Amino acid sequence: MSSAKLQASVIRTAVWTAAMLTVGILVFIVGYVLVRGVPNITPKLFALSYNSENVSLFPALINTLTMTFLSLLIAAPLGIFSAIYLVEYAHRGNRLVSVIRLTAETLSGIPSIVYGLFGYLLFVMTLGWGYSLLAGAFTLSVMILPLIMRTTEEALKAVPDIYREGSFGLGAGRLRTVFKIVLPSAVPGILAGIILSIGRIVGETAALIYTAGTVAQIPDNLLGSGRTLTVHMYALWQEGLNVNQSYATAVVLLVIVVGLNALSAGIAKKIAR
Numbered sequence: 001m002s003s004a005k006l007q008a009s010v011i012r013t014a015v016w017t018a019a020m021l022t023v024g025i026l027v028f029i030v031g032y033v034l035v036r037g038v039p040n041i042t043p044k045l046f047a048l049s050y051n052s053e054n055v056s057l058f059p060a061l062i063n064t065l066t067m068t069f070l071s072l073l074i075a076a077p078l079g080i081f082s083a084i085y086l087v088e089y090a091h092r093g094n095r096l097v098s099v100i101r102l103t104a105e106t107l108s109g110i111p112s113i114v115y116g117l118f119g120y121l122l123f124v125m126t127l128g129w130g131y132s133l134l135a136g137a138f139t140l141s142v143m144i145l146p147l148i149m150r151t152t153e154e155a156l157k158a159v160p161d162i163y164r165e166g167s168f169g170l171g172a173g174r175l176r177t178v179f180k181i182v183l184p185s186a187v188p189g190i191l192a193g194i195i196l197s198i199g200r201i202v203g204e205t206a207a208l209i210y211t212a213g214t215v216a217q218i219p220d221n222l223l224g225s226g227r228t229l230t231v232h233m234y235a236l237w238q239e240g241l242n243v244n245q246s247y248a249t250a251v252v253l254l255v256i257v258v259g260l261n262a263l264s265a266g267i268a269k270k271i272a273r
Contacts, residue, residue, distance in 0.1 A: 030254065037251035040244040050216040055242045057249050059218045060232035063133065064256070067212070067228055068201045070137035071144060076194060078141075079148030086149075087156040088178050101153075104146035115143050116207035124211055131225040136212030140204060144197040151196065155189025156182060188269075195264045202257055205230040229253045 047056040082100075090097045119139030129135045159182050167177040183190075205228075213225030214235055227235065229249055236246040 033247065033250045033254060036244070037247035037249075040248040041251060042248075045245065045248055055236060055245045056216075057229060057232055057245075057252060059216055060227050060229045060249070061252065061256075062218050063212075063226040064202060064228040064230075064253075066133060066226075067137055067140065067208075068198060068260075070133065070222070071140040071201050072194065072197065074137060074141035075145045075148055075197065079145050079193075080152050080190060082149050083152035083156060084178060084183075087153055088174065088182065101150075104149055107142075107146040108150070111206075112143065112204055113206040115139055116210035118142070119207060119211040129223060131211065131213030131215075132223045133212055133219060133226055134222040136208045136228075137222075139207050139211045140201050143204070143207065144200055147197055147200070148190075148193050151193025152186070152190045155186035155193070158189060159185045191264050191267065195261050198260050198264070199257055202228075202253065202260070203230060204228075205234050209234075229256070 044054040045056055046058050047054045048058060050056045050059050086097050086100065116139065119135055119142070123129050123135035123138050124131060127135075163181050163185060164177055167181045168174075172180070208228055208231055212228065212231070214227045214231055215225040216227055216232065216235070219226045229252065233246045233249040233253065236242045236249065
């Protein structure tokens, strides 16, 4: 066997091994959570209010959905329009654009606990919002803003320039070209970034402990404190009295993430058609 064929064989084997190992770990984690959690899913876990006897996850479920909606409502428009400016309006080679991109990439790598402390100092203490869903949503929107902006930017760059040139050639202005030609073509990539953002929102714990709080009830308004599913699961585990219920919460959380991702993917396919 020649050295080229040997090298290709080694690389192919390494790729397949890495892929199988990744799939195996994923299957093991999901299977373990399902085996431990499904038998502990009972009707009392979905009681309308939480108490020490039922340890209901329903308030945390509502808070999770509310937090996801609010965070995306804040971050998605800012991230998408920022990316549109960087790609479609800013001059190529602009130093400001380079600084913004470097900043976004840097912010993407900051640990969530740092965002939590930032949100605590700014939203909870300085602005006086206290531990609240609003403070948590703004903190999470800061976290996911770089992700949405960068994925949207890459999606816009992937649209061929011939689309823009054809639109300009037909007499359309830049604004009409962006919103009628470029954005519809980039929607699948933009939604991919939003899906990743949803996963980060739903799975976040550290940042929310410092901003949204851990109250196990549905707040009366956005300035009230409330725990999400991940915080609820963490609290049950820390208490040590309802470990089985924390596994059940993990199953519900897994179903929500898969459901939201499937819904977003379906919307992306319909729009792409």
